[in-house]
Amino acid sequence: MWNNLFISYELKSDEQDRTKLDQAIESLGNSTQLHDTCWYVNSPKNATEAASLIGSFIEEEDVLVVANTTTDSATWKNLEEKREIRVKQNWKR
Numbered sequence: 001m002w003n004n005l006f007i008s009y010e011l012k013s014d015e016q017d018r019t020k021l022d023q024a025i026e027s028l029g030n031s032t033q034l035h036d037t038c039w040y041v042n043s044p045k046n047a048t049e050a051a052s053l054i055g056s057f058i059e060e061e062d063v064l065v066v067a068n069t070t071t072d073s074a075t076w077k078n079l080e081e082k083r084e085i086r087v088k089q090n091w092k093r
Helices: 019-026 047-055 081-090
Strands: 003-010 030-035 038-043 063-068 073-077
Touching: 003 047, 019 030, 019 038, 019 047, 047 063, 047 073, 073 081
Parallel strands: none
Antiparallel strands: 003 038, 003 063, 030 038, 063 073
């Protein structure tokens, strides 16, 4: 199954190089950069698999969100707790 992934990230350090992170996102499949830190990718990987791969290129203070619109699922790394709670409360299943 191919998945429609929307990937968004926020790097806290201005000095961090986004090149390897963006290359990792592009390696997931047919990708389109929607704006600086938001991508659409059609990928054989699911949200968890994509986040695991991309997560190795972010620091502990950076934020990563991967939403799979094909399966109506999402995962994230380092999302602020109040935002994580809000998403979980409102996610439609």
